[in-house]
Amino acid sequence: MSTRHLPTNGRGITLDEVARVAGVSRATVSRVVNGKPEVRRDARRAVERAVEELGYVPNAAARSLVTRRSDSIGVVITEPGGRLFVDPFFPRLLRGVGAELASRELQLVLVMPGSAEEERRAERYLTGGHLDGALLVSLHGDDPLPARLAARGIPVVVGGRPPKGANVSFVDVDNRQGARTAVEHLLAQGRQRVATIGGPLDMAVGIDRLAGYREALDEAGIARDAALEAIDDFTIEGGSSATARLLAAAPDFDGLFVASDAMAAGALRVLRESGRRVPQDVAVVGFDDSPLAATTDPPLSSIQQPIEEMGREMVRLLVEQIGRSETVPRRLILATTLVRRGSSEGVANG
Amino acid sequence: MSTRHLPTNGRGITLDEVARVAGVSRATVSRVVNGKPEVRRDARRAVERAVEELGYVPNAAARSLVTRRSDSIGVVITEPGGRLFVDPFFPRLLRGVGAELASRELQLVLVMPGSAEEERRAERYLTGGHLDGALLVSLHGDDPLPARLAARGIPVVVGGRPPKGANVSFVDVDNRQGARTAVEHLLAQGRQRVATIGGPLDMAVGIDRLAGYREALDEAGIARDAALEAIDDFTIEGGSSATARLLAAAPDFDGLFVASDAMAAGALRVLRESGRRVPQDVAVVGFDDSPLAATTDPPLSSIQQPIEEMGREMVRLLVEQIGRSETVPRRLILATTLVRRGSSEGVANG
DNA sequence: TGACACTGTGAGAGCGCTCTCTTGACACGC
């Protein structure tokens, strides 16, 4: 597009040089570059031409130094490993975040602390004013990070329901309603004994999806049965062993809601090994609608979450906060969708 | 616009204040903070105490402005979507990159251009001297980006084999040898007619994995057969339709090497639908060793690649370049491993 | 015509840091 002859690599072309070439002052160039309105046509034009000709790119450090803005935000992923690799939650989220940032000329700084030591370094970095704000994802237990950052006046938005103490903005997926939808779908298929495999109860997703399961049963007037509930981590193996426990405690269940697709994949295997046919004997619905839902045998019905939208909304909430000195925390809950596949279709048994 | 002298971000602790508290000059504080040796014991101690007491964190922008280093590197992922979400390649890579950067006090800036427009913006950003170097992953076709950046003197390391024209450092996985290993394994199992499903031939991975397949056959003295080769994209659906074509063209194949696990998942489904048993009738090996390899029925044998190590090595090569003015491009090829699972086990047929 | 408002532009003061250069203190040899 442009013919920039000078291979600058940042060092070299400064505002001063552009000003000289354009025949105006440094201040005027600055105004044009930053889109300020009070510059006359011809001056603006001269500056634009000079910028183009010289291939001028503003020096971010110098600008930051005076504006006290870094024009970049942090995305902190505190995830030891598991979920990180099993489904494409993070790529999707980052995609959404990136898309929303791009139109705002903001940069995305990824922080993935892998140890307690690195986590402390990350906090230090965040509180050091290097970033204009932070997106916090995949918090575990009652991580004090969001509250700590908020207390320091750093704009923060949490992805997922934040820990108890933290009064910060967040964007969450409606896990509870998603779980309800899944269970209602199983009941509508005529299933009488619907079991569940829940995720870890130290995570909001784990708690909320189990709560949704229970609500759906309550609302349908079906008595709960502790034997129909098994809890495990979000891995494939967790799903397998939880299913084994379920089969031992309540061999007669004919519907199964699993709080993640990975666990559901494990469940399908164990069900098959136990001689159950899916969906004829047991109808199964997972959660996440991850790619592996389409590869299992039979393909897995699942609850789809708008992850990219979540990323985008997180950025919007964060940008709202940046610049304002005091803001009221906002919360946003995004709806989920049931995706019907073979594992819960047809075969009305009763 | 809004003049804010709020104690937010950074909180205004400067070198000067630390110097005053410690009773030394700004220069001495700077020396201590940057680990320069020529400071006497007591002065050093006083500074350290003052830093601790005040919670001083250096202002990155000010430092950058004079050092002309940003202490951050870019990771550019030019991937329209497909591969991004199907397997955890990127989380793994980012994990490796992040781990290696953390110990070097470097920050990771993620750039994911989603359109041509964003790609140009990204290039502008990179050449603007905002970053000390860049890691380029998932390049397609003959993307001119690496060559362009290198020409501007920006340190660059490519993940995967770079486009023809680009004489830059890169780290790649030994796709060719991985494919050979897979095919040799199938032959060792007694398979006589080994087919393959290859990836897009405008990508280095696609080309190299197909080349490996052919080499293995050549070396075993088996004549190649065009009917045994099908090409498609790296998706599940691509694998399905490629398999259908293979079944039509050469219904007698008894071994199948698929250039990605996602495609292999599609292949398994179509093989099953056609009445073939895996591994009895057709033994299958995939590539990537993604999580879905463990969830298919039967579990999929696959070629594992050291993705996190790739990320770490990329950072090492990049850091080597940063600071040096002229460097010779280096290349690194990482070995793969065959992971044997049910889809290619036992049943020596011949 | 003078007083005043308004607009576009330039001059210049920093932002917080690093780094060179200079100074100061001290030890040593003659």
Added chain:
DNA sequence: GCGTGTCAAGAGAGCGCTCTCACAGTGTCA
């Protein structure tokens, strides 16, 4: 005593930018 060398520490000059303030130029109205 003086010159010389060594090492630690301070003074001060920017790095490239934004932003305030002053000022020149133009228009408006009494």
